[in-house]
Amino acid sequence: MIKNLISKNFSPEYIAKEIKTLDMTAQVNQLINHLHTQPAFANAQSRRATIMNISNPHTGTLVLHCTNIGNISIRTLTSDNALSPLYSVPGHSILFALDQPFEVQRYVRHEHQLEKLDSVIIDQQHPLIVDGSRTLFDYAPAERETARLAGRINLLDRSADISVFDRLSLQKIAWLPHDESAARFLVSLELLETVRDPGGSRVAEELVYHYHPAVAWKALQLLYQADPQKALSYVPLLKKLKNPRLDNLLSPLEKAA
Incomplete structure (x- = not known):
């Protein structure tokens, strides 16, 4: 069948x-x-x-x-x-x-x-x-x-x-x-950003390790709002995903780091 x-x-x-x-x-x-x-x-x-x-x-x-x-x-x-x-x-x-x-x-x-x-x-x-x-x-x-x-x-x-x-x-x-879990995490991060949840940066620091480039990038953005220096330290981690679109987004942060 x-x-x-x-x-x-x-x-x-x-x-x-x-x-x-x-x-x-x-x-x-x-x-x-x-x-x-x-x-x-x-x-x-x-x-x-x-x-x-x-x-x-x-x-x-x-x-x-x-x-x-x-x-x-x-x-x-x-x-x-x-x-x-x-x-x-x-x-x-x-x-x-x-x-x-x-x-x-x-x-x-x-x-x-x-x-x-x-x-x-x-x-x-x-x-x-x-x-x-x-x-x-x-x-x-x-x-x-x-x-x-x-x-x-x-x-x-x-x-x-x-x-x-x-x-x-x-x-x-x-x-x-495309990943359903990635979509859910993106919505969660955007919600934390919108309500300015004080615990949002802790969540972002965990999700910056996510395998999906869109989730990792959104987490890095949220973390950058709370602690720019800490966020910049994660740029090499995101570069390991080897995603061309993500690399373009990270380029200005790489220079800042």
Whole structure:
């Protein structure tokens, strides 16, 4: 069954090869039917909460199965994505077709912008592997009278970030943490900063050791407000993360140190 493909650390190439041998429409239908047998769907309240947790109305995406390795999702292809930003997908994605082929536009990722690459048609015998660290993909708009679904297996890379690009200029406009724990720590640090909690610097001094660059940087900023000299002493620690964006942010502090 398709969910076995994310039960172990299989390579993207192996997963793509297996997809070619499976009836992916039948496999996805099995996952959908399995959802209805879950305890979380037993009553209306928990069912609504579960649906909210596994669906994204903004993108038309529904997560059907997930493990600590990755997830399997389907997405409705629409005709009205022309104004939405472009988002990178951390990790490796394996895109697969269900009953109908679909098209994606590929872009080469650079540090601050995208470069248009090519368009690819995905059908049942031609799944597509996308390395999110190098390539961004965008679903081509579907015709209004045609309802289509696209399938995707995402092999997670929680240490990577989600980059957001303007669709017209292809310039990078935002940087979002992919790791859920990183997002929670960021919110906590921002809250401590907003309320000016006197214990905020102690929390920041612990979180400056966090592996995610966004959390470590925010912690350093909060610590700098309380004790600039102590904050500067942590700059070499953050440099060890070897993150180009973080290195740019640290450059002025390095000179000050």
